[in-house]
Amino acid sequence: MKKVISRMFGDYRVTDMKEFLEASLKSIGLTHQLHHKKILLKPNLVMGKAPHRAVNTHPEVVRAVAELLLDNQCSVSIGDSPGYESTERALKASGIMQVAEDLGLTIVPFNKPVKKRLADNISPYQFFTLGEDPALYGAVVNLPKLKTHGMMGLTLGVKNTFGFIHSLEKARWHLKAGQDRALFASILIDICRLVNPTVTILDGVLAMDRDGPSSGRARRVGVISISTDAFMLDHYIESILGLTSPLPVTRKALEHNLVEEYEVQADAIPEIEDFEMPGLTDTDWTMPAFVKRILKKIFVKKPRLRKKLCKSCSVCCKVCPAEAIELVEKYPVFHYDRCIRCYCCQEMCPEGAIFL
Numbered sequence: 001m002k003k004v005i006s007r008m009f010g011d012y013r014v015t016d017m018k019e020f021l022e023a024s025l026k027s028i029g030l031t032h033q034l035h036h037k038k039i040l041l042k043p044n045l046v047m048g049k050a051p052h053r054a055v056n057t058h059p060e061v062v063r064a065v066a067e068l069l070l071d072n073q074c075s076v077s078i079g080d081s082p083g084y085e086s087t088e089r090a091l092k093a094s095g096i097m098q099v100a101e102d103l104g105l106t107i108v109p110f111n112k113p114v115k116k117r118l119a120d121n122i123s124p125y126q127f128f129t130l131g132e133d134p135a136l137y138g139a140v141v142n143l144p145k146l147k148t149h150g151m152m153g154l155t156l157g158v159k160n161t162f163g164f165i166h167s168l169e170k171a172r173w174h175l176k177a178g179q180d181r182a183l184f185a186s187i188l189i190d191i192c193r194l195v196n197p198t199v200t201i202l203d204g205v206l207a208m209d210r211d212g213p214s215s216g217r218a219r220r221v222g223v224i225s226i227s228t229d230a231f232m233l234d235h236y237i238e239s240i241l242g243l244t245s246p247l248p249v250t251r252k253a254l255e256h257n258l259v260e261e262y263e264v265q266a267d268a269i270p271e272i273e274d275f276e277m278p279g280l281t282d283t284d285w286t287m288p289a290f291v292k293r294i295l296k297k298i299f300v301k302k303p304r305l306r307k308k309l310c311k312s313c314s315v316c317c318k319v320c321p322a323e324a325i326e327l328v329e330k331y332p333v334f335h336y337d338r339c340i341r342c343y344c345c346q347e348m349c350p351e352g353a354i355f356l
Helices: 014-027 059-071 087-094 096-103 157-164 167-177 181-195 230-240 248-255 289-299 315-319 344-348
Strands: 003-008 038-043 075-079 106-108 114-117 127-130 139-143 145-149 153-155 199-209 217-227 263-266 325-328 331-334
Touching (some): 003 014, 038 059, 059 096, 059 139, 127 181, 157 230, 157 248, 167 181, 167 344, 181 230, 315 325
Parallel strands (some): 003 263, 038 075
Antiparallel strands (some): 003 217, 114 127
């Protein structure tokens, strides 16, 4: 039976994390499998924000994982495809670049588009353009951050692999899915299955709730979890947060029998009583399409602007898949008739000036 292994941490002490990770990898049978391999680390790297903001995977988690792999004679690379800035710039501002330089890690900018096919897709799509080919590596180590997400509720292990999509392609997938969270969930699941990470290690020591994934509240949850199966890990994290029903990705994974029975090994189950989820509106109503369209316009949250925080950088305009935002007299104006409620503008705003 597969496992999810979890432990409580009060801080990011590297020696403690390495001890836990080494024992966990041995428990799930990966120690010898990773030995001498070419490894790609895939952190959550949304944008260049300091570690205390909890926007990205914490640099010390990256350090602990990388050191452990280097101790096992692996060659280690690290990369992602941030939303609007270069990988190098985001790595530097997040503090992860210093870790990469200290340990001699190879930086992978995810700028080599490769079309990959998934034969047993659950979404309507079989072909996906990735920014880096996971087949070039002996193992992909998935390093998500525990954060809320305006569209999907949480961004965990499965959602983190969306970063493999080439930067220009992300908007196309958001546009295809529109406001259909179930469809977007199936796309995310297919991408995760295509990437097929060898192991997923979730950083939830300092997490983010409220208006994540970039402008929420940084708050301590104090957990690091590891599994060979991202779907199981996501299911486990949702359970310890006390969610009353599965979020879109886990719901779709359960529908397709992708969440098998698993064993939990944990020193303690964290008591998380005040984790504030974003206010999602369920849009998968069973009713005629024309009625759903009307109700979505009324009830589904819209992106809005805090003018006093806006720096007129126009990032929101650039990342909007539907081209539904324009600058008017220095400030963004939202054209809600074209807005698909993907909330990329809110996710990518470097100033936290857009809210839902």
